[in-house]
Amino acid sequence: MTIGIIGSGALGASFARLLAKAGLSATISNSRGPASLADLVNELRPTIKAGSVEEAASADIVLVAVRWVDAEKVLGSLPAWDGRIVIDGTNPVAFFDPATSPDAQDASNPLAAYGIKAVDLGGKHSSQIIGQYVPGARVVKAFNHNDVNVLNEPDVAGGKRVLFYAGDDAAAKAEVRAIMEAAGFIAVDLGALDVGGPLTSLPFGPLSTHNFIRM
Numbered sequence: 001m002t003i004g005i006i007g008s009g010a011l012g013a014s015f016a017r018l019l020a021k022a023g024l025s026a027t028i029s030n031s032r033g034p035a036s037l038a039d040l041v042n043e044l045r046p047t048i049k050a051g052s053v054e055e056a057a058s059a060d061i062v063l064v065a066v067r068w069v070d071a072e073k074v075l076g077s078l079p080a081w082d083g084r085i086v087i088d089g090t091n092p093v094a095f096f097d098p099a100t101s102p103d104a105q106d107a108s109n110p111l112a113a114y115g116i117k118a119v120d121l122g123g124k125h126s127s128q129i130i131g132q133y134v135p136g137a138r139v140v141k142a143f144n145h146n147d148v149n150v151l152n153e154p155d156v157a158g159g160k161r162v163l164f165y166a167g168d169d170a171a172a173k174a175e176v177r178a179i180m181e182a183a184g185f186i187a188v189d190l191g192a193l194d195v196g197g198p199l200t201s202l203p204f205g206p207l208s209t210h211n212f213i214r215m
């Protein structure tokens with residue numbers, strides 16, 4: 001089972017570190033090309049290597065770790081998915097400068113002061129939209145519900161940290177669960193994509209940003 005990562009920022013790099021700690025191999029990519037990933041690859045050798053987006057996207061399991069605004073463009077030009085697994089690690093949020101943007105004055109947005117706003121999804125949930133960008137893929141929503149720093153800490157406060165996943169394909173979910181467990185986390189299945197996905201999605205999913213520890 002090969003693993004690819006699209007995006008090498010906070011989430012992509014943290015996921016690569018999680019995999020490397022678990023002894024799992026992966027190809028990581030970003031918009032600037034493999035040479036820009038030399039430091040990360042050096043840190044995580046020999047399990048993590050850099051590749052093009054197309055190389056990462058050709059893996060059996062592909063984590064999408066790009067910002068929401070970039071997802072359609074990144075995913076729109078990739079080879080056929082043919083039943084491969086896409087882990088949707090995105091959250092439907094957009095960022096703005098709270099010092100200069102008119103969005104900072106939006107009284108209906110409780111996160112305006114932080115420069116964060118929810119993206120209008122037109123009544124859909126985010127993984128439905130990601131699913132449209134990756135036709136034929138088996139989508140599992142995971143690794144999105146909390147700050148990426150928690151991905152470095154499966155063992156915490158004398159217990160094990162919980163990670164959530166949701167999806168419509170049992171075999172795909174089992175693969176994602178296996179990654180979480182190999183990395184030392186407690187993996188909790190939240191059911192179907194349109195049930196579990198919205199529960200964990202930032203900014204307002206009821207399970208988002210909460211830390212759960214199994215003692």
Ligand SMILES: NC(=O)c1ccc[n+]([C@@H]2O[C@H](COP(=O)([O-])OP(=O)(O)OC[C@H]3O[C@@H](n4cnc5c(N)ncnc54)[C@H](OP(=O)(O)O)[C@@H]3O)[C@@H](O)[C@H]2O)c1
Binds near residue numbers: 147148
């Ligand atoms: N940050 C968190 O704590 C966190 C936690 C959970 C979920 N998430 C979600 O994870 C996603 C990524 O967040 P992040 O914080 O990791 O963002 P980030 O640090 O800004 O990283 C985004 C990555 O996407 C890459 N990218 C952008 N356009 C691309 C393209 N056309 N082709 C290939 N790669 C492209 C960037 O490449 P370059 O490096 O070349 O610019 C960068 O590596 C978001 O949807 C976010 O909501 C984030």
